[in-house]
Amino acid sequence: MIQKILIANRGEIARRIIRTCKKLNIQTVAIYSEADADAPFVSEADEAYLLGAPQVQQSYLNVQKILEIASLAKVDAIHPGYGFLSENADFARSCQSAGLIFIGPSPDVMQQMGSKVEARKTMEQAGLPLVxxxxxxxxxxxxxxxxxxxxxxxxxxxxxxxxxxxxxxxxxxxxxxxxxxxxxxxxxxxxxxxxxxxxxxRILQPRHIEIQILADTFGNAVYLWERECSVQRRHQKVVEEAPSSFLSEETRRKMGEAAVKAVQAIGYYNAGTLEFLVDHEQNFYFLEMNTRLQVEHPVTEEITGLDLVEQQIRIACGEKLSFTQNDVKLEGHAIEVRVYAEDPKTFYPAPGKITDLQLPNGEGIRHELAVHNQSVVSHFYDPMIAKLVIKGETRNEAIERLKEALAHYKVQGIKSNIPLLEEIAAHEAFKNGDTTTDFIDKYIKKVTI
Amino acid sequence: MAELKASMAGNVWKVVVGEGETVTDGQDIVILESMKMEIPIAAEQSGSVKELKVNEGDFVNEGDVLAIIE
Missing domain, CATH: 3.30.1490.20 (ATP-grasp fold, A domain)
Known part of the structure; x- marks a missing residue:
């Protein structure tokens, strides 16, 4: 079993990984840039090491420095989170050459899926329909x-x-x-x-629906249903939910089975996500595969009761999946909204200092938070400062809880997209599940940039 | 004379014109970069670039003057 993990990431996902490690009695090592010295993930890890200047090339993408710290801290494994080095096959190879377990798939498969051209070719051969x-x-x-x-x-x-x-x-x-x-x-x-x-x-008015899979190193694979992530701005996700209110039982099963067949065909292991566009007739087209944990993995955890980070670690340790497809639960409905430090109308980035932060609490509310009250949100990194995850027995209950939670979610000192999220949650079209990828352009008032 | 202002806080990624250059309405003058996003800042009128107030790599706040066009 892995004893100690270095988390090659920052923000909320670093905290998320630390949480599971604590549950599994695994020691954690955080790495951080000068801009993140005060961030919660740094103090929550068992050990923390400074990488260097805030610029990503000198910090979170600095492979040599990260491997030096891994050696110094005597870790067994590296968890890359999402973004940064998480889909960098050369980094995964370097980890393995240094005798470390890279928590993810094999570097060769990562490389194949990392190039969209290669991924398209490979997945077409594995039987997936393409745009x-x-x-x-x-x-x-x-x-x-x-x-x-x-x-x-x-x-x-x-x-x-x-x-x-x-x-x-x-x-x-x-x-x-x-x-x-x-x-x-x-x-x-x-x-x-x-x-x-x-x-x-371009498929017109499509939905963005993705299938979460888990596969072990023995060739066993399961699908953990879908996430619908159609509500986007600048082609980046804003709202994600599971299950999709649009898919029929039959399409859900077809997509899941196609995804499992494809990952088995390419010899994939660990957690992964296959992204699809789905048109109004429920035809689905493979877009790309993300060979890592996704930002929106919590909605899948909420409906299945599984801890995806724990599953990743167990698979990386060479354990077999402890359950089969028939054991995978689908209970209730979960919605995640991404809280961005940005102008809610223009979507322009809005770095700055948070002067007050108040979070809602209550049944079905889960927070994944990168910052604390008084944090400085740096312009060097992604604008996402938090995720609010809501669970309900039904989609309607989840939406009602989401509206209530957002009304009590206060971020002061910087601009945030909370007003946009409130507008989405309260919109009749969202309630009706009319969530195609042009949702924000179509239904939400937008200032021309 | 018009002041060209930053629409967001971030780094000046590129200055794409020089002082004295003639520019047209809508032409990119400066490209800002923040939080993994680049935003081109375009002239809002035609004229010549009287003064560039920033250099590549500078940090600017929302509302800071980037250039003066007359």
Missing amino acids: PGLSRPLIDVDEAVQVAKQIGYPIMLKASAGGGGIGMQSVDNEAELIKAFEGNQKRAQMFFGNGDMFIEK
């Missing part, structure tokens, strides 16, 4: 224009190495495509060191 498009990177902008003509506008342009909405854009015509291709390619090169772009048809 129409080109199965290799575009050669240049002229080819982008050619392909777009063939498959028809609107199209989606994506950076092969991108994620979290970065390097991804929907375009409606040729002029927009040319501008978007060059801009996104440059950004992708700068952010990920890989400027490969690919193109696909």
